[in-house]
Every structure is written in structure tokens, then in C-alpha cells.
Amino acid sequence: MTVQSLQMDPLVLPVLLIVCVFCISLFRRNSLRGKLPPGPTGIPIVGNLFQLPALRPHPKLLEWAAQYGEIFYLKLGGQDVVVLNTAEAADELLSRRSHNYSSRPTPHVAQDILRGGMGLAFLKYDTPFKAVRKALQSALGPGPSKQLRQHQDNESRVLLYDMILHGDQSMLQEPLRGSHGKILDHHWFAPVRRYATSVALYAMYGKRVARFVDNPDLHKIYDIVDNFAHMSQPGSYLADVFPLMRRLPDFLAPWRVKAQELHLWEMGLWGGLVDDCKAALRNGEHRSGFVGSYLNSRTTAGREYAPGKGLTEDGWLQDSLLAYGAGSALEAGSDTTAMSIVTFVLYMLSYPHVLQKARAEIDAVIGTERMPDFDDEEQLPYFVACIKETMRHRPATPLAIAHATVEEDFYKDYIIPKGCTVIGNVWAIHRDPERFFNPTAFIPERFYQEGKPTRWGTRPVSDERDIYAFGWGRRFCQGSHVAEASIFITLSRILWGIDFYAPLDPKTKRPILPDVANEETTWSEGFVSVPHTFKVGFAPRSAKHAELIRKSFDGVQSEWQLLGLEGDDR
Numbered sequence: 001m002t003v004q005s006l007q008m009d010p011l012v013l014p015v016l017l018i019v020c021v022f023c024i025s026l027f028r029r030n031s032l033r034g035k036l037p038p039g040p041t042g043i044p045i046v047g048n049l050f051q052l053p054a055l056r057p058h059p060k061l062l063e064w065a066a067q068y069g070e071i072f073y074l075k076l077g078g079q080d081v082v083v084l085n086t087a088e089a090a091d092e093l094l095s096r097r098s099h100n101y102s103s104r105p106t107p108h109v110a111q112d113i114l115r116g117g118m119g120l121a122f123l124k125y126d127t128p129f130k131a132v133r134k135a136l137q138s139a140l141g142p143g144p145s146k147q148l149r150q151h152q153d154n155e156s157r158v159l160l161y162d163m164i165l166h167g168d169q170s171m172l173q174e175p176l177r178g179s180h181g182k183i184l185d186h187h188w189f190a191p192v193r194r195y196a197t198s199v200a201l202y203a204m205y206g207k208r209v210a211r212f213v214d215n216p217d218l219h220k221i222y223d224i225v226d227n228f229a230h231m232s233q234p235g236s237y238l239a240d241v242f243p244l245m246r247r248l249p250d251f252l253a254p255w256r257v258k259a260q261e262l263h264l265w266e267m268g269l270w271g272g273l274v275d276d277c278k279a280a281l282r283n284g285e286h287r288s289g290f291v292g293s294y295l296n297s298r299t300t301a302g303r304e305y306a307p308g309k310g311l312t313e314d315g316w317l318q319d320s321l322l323a324y325g326a327g328s329a330l331e332a333g334s335d336t337t338a339m340s341i342v343t344f345v346l347y348m349l350s351y352p353h354v355l356q357k358a359r360a361e362i363d364a365v366i367g368t369e370r371m372p373d374f375d376d377e378e379q380l381p382y383f384v385a386c387i388k389e390t391m392r393h394r395p396a397t398p399l400a401i402a403h404a405t406v407e408e409d410f411y412k413d414y415i416i417p418k419g420c421t422v423i424g425n426v427w428a429i430h431r432d433p434e435r436f437f438n439p440t441a442f443i444p445e446r447f448y449q450e451g452k453p454t455r456w457g458t459r460p461v462s463d464e465r466d467i468y469a470f471g472w473g474r475r476f477c478q479g480s481h482v483a484e485a486s487i488f489i490t491l492s493r494i495l496w497g498i499d500f501y502a503p504l505d506p507k508t509k510r511p512i513l514p515d516v517a518n519e520e521t522t523w524s525e526g527f528v529s530v531p532h533t534f535k536v537g538f539a540p541r542s543a544k545h546a547e548l549i550r551k552s553f554d555g556v557q558s559e560w561q562l563l564g565l566e567g568d569d570r
């Protein structure tokens with residue numbers, strides 16, 4: 001073909017251009033793939049999707065961490081995924097470069113449809129997210145969260161009373177099912193969950209949970225949490241992984257119709273709680289809690305009426321976004337806290353010599369005339385070390401919540417693509433033998449120095465961190481101050497005042513307990529991995545302890561009355 005003939009054919013130039021663009025993109029893709037972190041080989045189209053158990057991914061990710069080291073790459077359907085397995089790599093990318101690593105991968109069905117695009121935990125890193133996070137900081141930040149402590153103090157007194165009342169019930173009968181078929185109203189997990197939900201409900205809406213047996217409102221909260229956890233699980237919907245499926249019409253996409261229905265059902269609860277705070281404000285009632293005070297400020301700024309799911313022109317959260325912001329915080333704070341308390345009880349029963357040492361410390365500092373208080377924390381370094389070691393050994397969220405990149409980035413020799421899911425592998429980091437001697441053993445002493453207060457070591461600042469149970473950077477758990485205070489006050493008081501014991505095997509006379517090391521039989525699936533129910537009995541440690549617990553429960557009832565809050569109904 002001559003230059004002359006090329007000039008003559010008008011189609012040649014565009015075809016050449018297309019071929020060039022194709023070659024350049026193929027070359028770029030190949031060179032990019034060459035620089036991706038190493039990882040297991042997948043199969044075409046689905047990549048590694050079927051190699052990773054969707055509901056219990058952390059053991060497999062630990063296995064790959066041992067094989068590939070600090071960073072590895074997976075392809076899950078169309079999604080790039082990078083997994084960070086050392087504290088150094090995760091701190092560098094998720095904390096120090098958090099301007100780029102603070103977005104989220106979006107589970108399409110759970111976030112875009114079920115949550116109407118407003119669920120806080122999966123909001124992209126943009127203006128609405130920043131506005132919600134900033135607003136919530138006024139209730140959950142280090143300073144404001146201290147104002148919640150009086151309430152946590154009171155609710156923990158109710159929890160102690162409930163445990164005494166519960167006695168051996170869990171050991172003597174199989175747990176009765178609650179109204180929605182899942183909540184175990186008469187199992188000892190129920191009063192612990194009540195405590196955690198009540199604290200979060202008060203922090204958000206100035207209300208409390210006064211009963212846990214046959215309480216449909218409480219069950220609805222648990223239903224919403226369960227449902228979201230299930231629907232947001234990777235692998236639940238093909239439409240999450242293959243975007244083309246999102247174009248199917250409704251009659252071929254029943255998941256969309258179902259998620260739309262459930263969105264209305266969720267809004268009934270979260271929107272109703274906001275409406276309730278609005279009504280209280282209009283009636284001139286003082287309501288503590290984030291939503292009440294946010295609405296108060298918004299009204300003063302002339303934005304009383306702000307329907308919608310985004311932000312007003314001057315940056316206030318509109319009603320639906322406010323409803324989901326508060327609702328998401330309540331969800332995030334309920335089961336994580338409750339199950340951290342339950343997990344601690346399981347570990348203390350599994351390691352009686354540790355329980356004995358922690359209790360001896362508490363007894364020596366507190367005595368029998370009063371209960372432990374927040375101010376006692378520095379005097380209880382071994383006990384705090386036990387909490388930390390439990391959170392290290394069994395973090396409630398073994399993979400935290402995945403982050404996502406906003407822009408392409410480089411780490412060492414590797415490229416991290418734009419829009420890549422980035423998992424901070426808490427499970428592998430907490431089991432890194434370079435960091436923790438004999439990591440599978442439960443040894444609170446690793447965090448303990450006699451005579452020195454134990455730092456929590458859970459803060460976002462990388463250099464002061466021991467453990468990563470609350471995640472990283474600009475997505476770091478916003479409720480960590482509330483969570484730590486709850487865990488400290490409830491558990492120090494339980495160890496102080498209550499004897500807890502597992503049933504004994506009639507033949508061996510050994511306690512019947514789930515094995516903490518058995519992943520499948522002891523721990524639930526799901527992104528919050530918690531113990532399956534197990535039997536425990538509770539009794540006051542002495543008549544004196546019992547009297548103090550009962551008196552303080554009565555005292556709290558008077559306080560609820562003074563505060564205009566519902567009294568406990570048992």
C-alpha cells in the first residue's frame with residue numbers, strides 16, 4: 001500500500017487510531033498488571049472470587065498473608081482488592097495516606113438500594129460523608145463522649161442487677177426465641193445487648209432501652225442490623241460484583257424490589273426516631289442526644305424544614321441523611337460493644353488463672369465498699385491488659401471495614417489502582433509473630449508492666465498503637481471512646497461483683513465451654529464475628545456485693561425518673 005493510497009481512503013486513519021489506542025491500553029494494562037502486588041492466580045472473569053469464603057474470609061486471608069507477605073492482590077469479579085498484612089503497610093497507606101485511602105467499596109444492593117445511598121459505613125469519601133462524620137463528632141468525639149459516662153455508669157449498674165436476676169437461667173433452660181425468631185430474650189447475651197443498645201440509643205436520641213424481653217422496638221433494631229450485615233456481605237448479590245446486572249428490569253431483579261421494600265421499613269424506624277426528636281423540640285422538651293441537639297442547631301440556623309437525603313446549600317444534613325447517620329452509629333455501636341463484653345467473659349472462663357489475677361487486682365484496689373469507677377482505670381493495669389489481649393486475640397471485626405482508594409497510588413514497587421478495595425487485615429496483623437511473641441497464645445502480660453498504667457493503645461495515631469480493633473485513619477471507629485468506656489466500666493464491675501461460671505460436665509467435672517481456638521464451632525460468620533451462644537451462670541460474689549448491686553439498681557431507677565427517662569421493667 002502506498003502513501004498515496006492511504007491518503008485516499010477516509011476509513012484508514014480512524015481505524016489506525018483505534019488500533020493505536022487499543023495497543024497503548026493493552027501495553028498499559030500489561031505493565032500495570034506487572035506491577036500489581038503478588039497474589040493467588042484466579043480464573044477469567046471471576047478472578048479469585050470463589051477461592052475466598054465470603055462469610056468467613058479472615059482465615060483464608062491469613063493463609064495468603066503467610067504465603068505472600070505484607071501485601072497481596074486479589075481480583076474479586078471486576079473488583080481490584082489489595083490486602084495489607086503488617087501494621088507498617090496498613091499504617092502507611094490507611095493512616096498516613098488516608099486522604100487517598102478513606103473511601104469505601106460500595107455493596108450495591110445494601111448501600112445504593114437498601115440504604116438509599118446513605119449508610120454511613122459505606123459512604124464514599126466526599127462532602128456528605130465528611131459532613132456526617134463532623135456532625136457525629138459533636139457526640140462521639142473524645143470530649144463529648146465523656147458526657148456520656150454518667151449514663152454508661154448508670155446502665156452498667158442495671159446490667160449487674162440483670163445478671164444477678166438472670167442467675168442460672170441460661171444453664172437450666174434452652175434459650176427461648178424472641179419475637180423475630182433470632183433474639184434470645186432469655187439468654188444472658190440479652191441483658192448485655194440491652195446495655196450496649198441502650199447506651200447508643202441514648203447517645204443518639206436521648207432515649208433508653210428499658211426492657212429486653214418481648215420488646216418489638218429492640219427486635220426491630222436487631223433485625224435491621226442482621227439484615228444489613230447479611231446483605232452487605234461480599235458475595236451476597238451478583239449485582240454487587242457484576243455492574244451489568246444492575247440494568248436488569250425489576251421482574252428479573254427481585255433483589256432490587258426486596259431491597260427497596262426494606263429501605264422503607266428501615267426508614268420507618270430511623271426516620272421515626274428523628275421525627276420523635278423533632279416533635280420533642282417543637283414541644284419545648286429538652287432531649288439529650290446527638291439528633292436532638294443537631295436539630296436544635298439546624299433550626300436556630302433557619303433550617304428547621306430540610307427534607308431530602310443530602311445536604312442543604314449551607315451544609316446542614318437533610319432529614320434522611322441525618323436519620324441514617326444516627327441510625328448507622330447506633331448499629332455500629334450495638335453488637336460490636338455487646339459482643340466484645342461477651343467475648344471477654346468467654347476468655348476469662350477459658351483462662352481461669354488470668355481471671356484470678358485480674359480479680360485479685362480489682363479486689364485489692366476497690367475492696368467491697370464500692371464499685372469500680374472510671375477513675376480507677378490507672379490503678380488496674382493488669383485488668384486493662386486483659387481487655388487489650390482479648391481484643392488482640394479476637395477482634396470483633398477481624399478485617400475491620402474495607403477502605404477504597406480515590407486515586408491510583410504506589411507502595412514500594414507496587415501499583416495500587418484507583419478505586420481499589422483495600423483491606424486492613426487486622427486478623428493477620430494481630431497474629432504477626434514479628435510483632436507479637438507466640439501470637440496464638442492468650443498472654444495479657446505482653447501488654448502489662450507492673451506499677452505502670454496500661455495505655456489502651458487503640459488510638460488512630462500509628463506510633464502509639466498496639467492493636468487495630470478500631471480500624472484506621474479518617475474512617476477510624478468514631479465510637480472508640482464510647483466503646484472503651486463501656487467495656488471498661490461493665491467488665492470491671494462484673495469482675496468485681498459477680499461470680500460467673502460454666503456448667504460442669506457430669507463425667508469429667510470440667511467446665512463445658514466453647515473452644516476459643518475453634519473458628520467454625522465457636523465464632524459466627526459475618527463481618528462482626530461473635531461467639532455463638534454458650535451457657536454461663538451468674539451469682540453475686542458475696543451478700544455484701546449483692547446488697548450494693550441491688551441498692552445501686554434502685555438508686556438508678558430514681559435517677560431515670562429525675563431525668564425523665566423510662567424506668568427498667570423487669
Ligand code: HEM
Nearest residue numbers: 121332333336337340400401470471472475477478479483
Ligand atoms: C468494641 C466496640 C467496637 C468495635 C470493635 C468497633 C470497630 C469499628 C471498626 C473496625 C470500624 C471501621 C474502621 C475503619 O474503617 O477503618 C468502625 C467504624 C465505625 N464505628 Fe465502631 N466499633 C465499636 C464500637 C462503636 C461504638 C460504641 C460506636 C458509636 C456509638 C461506633 C461507631 C462507629 C461508626 C460511626 C463507624 C463508621 C466510621 C466510618 O465509616 O467513617 N463504634 N468501628
